[in-house]
Amino acid sequence: MTPLGRVRAALAGISRVELATVPTPLQLASRLSDELAVPIWFKRDDMTGIGLGGNKVRPLEYLLADALGQGCDSLVTGAGPQSNWTMLAALTALRSGLEPFVVCYGDPVPDVGNLLLHRKLGTKIYFTADPERSSVDSGIEQLAAELRGLGRHPYVVPRGGATAVGALGYVRASVEMAAQLVRMPEPPTALWLAAGSGGTCAGLVAGAALLQASYDVVGVTVSRPVPEITAQVSRLATAAGELLGTPVTEPAVDIRGGWIGPGYGVPSPEGEQAAALVARAESVFLDPVFGAKAMAALIDACRSGEVVGPVAFLVSGGASTLFAAAGQP
Ligand SMILES: Cc1ncc(COP(=O)(O)O)c(C=O)c1O
Incomplete structure (x- = not known):
């Protein structure tokens, strides 16, 4: 059986309540790509379809x-x-x-x-x-x-x-993405996202490992110190693999620090600039707590020349915090 077949079969054996409208689109952010001279794809998990959508x-x-x-x-x-x-x-x-x-x-x-x-x-x-x-x-x-x-x-x-059971949600999303990536002539070589509690990142790390995917998962921490969130993502990815009956040994966890700004839940100037650029170029509103800060990190990596190949970014939702008082976590 292929890795994809194995993961699909293992997931099929675990109960699930159907909530999300999937697959969520994987779409080229063409104006942002032109601006940064790097092809950027948005995985639109702000469109998961329940409430105001979002990764959770x-x-x-x-x-x-x-x-x-x-x-x-x-x-x-x-x-x-x-x-x-x-x-x-x-x-x-x-x-x-x-x-x-x-x-x-x-x-x-x-x-x-x-x-x-x-x-x-x-x-x-x-x-x-x-x-x-x-x-x-x-x-x-x-x-x-x-x-x-x-x-x-x-x-x-x-x-x-953030539990192993919860992380299965993003193992399943990895399977969903595999079907989208296989149709692309030049698929992304990395998937960037915001890491808070780390459950989403852990599911994606486990998914990429189990599927032997050809992209790296890069988490940008928006709350916890890098060593703490790295350990948490690694622990959860390993445990998610165990639930699926396939160990994830030494999961590849790449967490970037330096983008928390004034604090968790407090908008950062770089994040706000990144969110404004994305809103104006792509008609997508990134939330100030997670998406905006992760996008600031990705923009910096593109502008510094670290990221040159096609890259995907998880738009993880959080629309309701756009209307919260600034700085209320
Ligand atoms: C909008 C949004 N994006 C990203 C995240 C980060 O996800 P995780 O806590 O699984 O790291 C959260 C967490 O609440 C969120 O609400």
């Missing part, structure tokens, strides 16, 4: 199926108040019959962006009163314990949905 829809297909398979009645997760992840998790949990509970770090903030969408959904939101992002982790555990005490069966998901 794909991991949720596997996470929700896992929750339903375990007989859970609720989903507990968390992040910052502007998290695309928690909003999409709540939105899709509801349609799967699971009650969503969300833990946010810090204190209550105005209902804008994703928090406004949570309010429309009626998501139960708890604030930790601690500005440390990691306070969410203990908050999630505490809330889940309280729910268990009440006889509930919560499905607990860490920040960003």
